[in-house]
Amino acid sequence: MVSFVEQLNESVAYIRNRCKGETAVGIILGSGLGNLVQEIETTCEIPYEEIPHFPVSTVQGHRGRLLFGRLGGKPVWVMAGRFHFYEGYTAQQVSYPVRVLRLLGVKTLLLTNAAGGVNPKFSIGDLMVIQDHISFFTQNPLIGKNEDELGTRFPDMSEPYSKSLISKVESLAAEHNIPLQKGVYTGVTGPTFETRAEYKLIHLLGGDAVGMSTVQETIAAVHAGMAVFAMSVITDIGIREEENTITHEEVLQAAREAEPKLTLLFTEMVKSL
Numbered sequence: 001m002v003s004f005v006e007q008l009n010e011s012v013a014y015i016r017n018r019c020k021g022e023t024a025v026g027i028i029l030g031s032g033l034g035n036l037v038q039e040i041e042t043t044c045e046i047p048y049e050e051i052p053h054f055p056v057s058t059v060q061g062h063r064g065r066l067l068f069g070r071l072g073g074k075p076v077w078v079m080a081g082r083f084h085f086y087e088g089y090t091a092q093q094v095s096y097p098v099r100v101l102r103l104l105g106v107k108t109l110l111l112t113n114a115a116g117g118v119n120p121k122f123s124i125g126d127l128m129v130i131q132d133h134i135s136f137f138t139q140n141p142l143i144g145k146n147e148d149e150l151g152t153r154f155p156d157m158s159e160p161y162s163k164s165l166i167s168k169v170e171s172l173a174a175e176h177n178i179p180l181q182k183g184v185y186t187g188v189t190g191p192t193f194e195t196r197a198e199y200k201l202i203h204l205l206g207g208d209a210v211g212m213s214t215v216q217e218t219i220a221a222v223h224a225g226m227a228v229f230a231m232s233v234i235t236d237i238g239i240r241e242e243e244n245t246i247t248h249e250e251v252l253q254a255a256r257e258a259e260p261k262l263t264l265l266f267t268e269m270v271k272s273l
């Protein structure tokens with residue numbers, strides 16, 4: 001039986017053998033937000049299913065490949081498509097690619113996602129910088145034996161999202177006249193969208209947005225000592241009293257429409273790193 005760390009090393013060795021890239025920046029793209037890859041001068045591409053020990057993405061709107069290339073002239077590893085707990089993967093599998101990125105040399109991780117807004121000031125299409133998160137409604141990916149080679153047993157989580165990366169994006173957004181919201185992302189398991197009572201509860205608990213990804217990846221990244229930056233596209237407003245039905249198609253559509261702003265910001269951000 002190959003140990004977890006040995007599995008990671010095998011994944012990394014396979015990737016290194018196919019892609020010669022070295023870089024400190026990694027990006028994971030969320031639902032309906034895969035078009036950023038068009039901005040990348042790709043030099044190497046590996047479908048997830050070809051990487052040993054990698055889970056395989058199944059959900060519609062996710063493409064499932066690892067890319068190496070340049071964004072705004074800077075080298076990046078990009079995970080186009082992520083793994084979700086609701087697909088049946090364990091929390092550890094969901095965060096597996098983050099560990100692989102870390103072992104590939106990534107120290108700064110940029111994440112995107114589609115999320116439901118529960119802050120009444122938010123509108124569909126808003127970009128929200130994730131300032132902090134609530135992960136209690138999901139499963140922690142660090143449960144189980146701690147791999148001391150990857151990180152400490154009890155990681156500090158006082159600054160899961162790097163303050164310096166947040167201020168960098170705020171200045172870039174101001175420069176390009178892109179309005180930004182800032183708030184707390186609440187991670188849930190899905191796959192159901194929330195009931196009205198649940199959206200209200202999330203808001204009462206201090207959440208500004210809710211989504212089915214990101215928190216497990218962030219936890220694994222912080223555990224491994226990475227600096228994380230994450231941005232949500234608000235694709236639906238959960239706290240509406242009327243017309244409160246939400247569909248996956250609507251989420252993907254709203255994500256696609258907001259994507260150009262996000263692509264611009266991410267490109268500028270990578271350039272500045």
Ligand code: HPA
Nearest residue numbers: 114115116210211212251
């Ligand atoms: N809830 C949970 N996840 C989501 C939502 C939502 O309203 N929108 C996009 N992802």
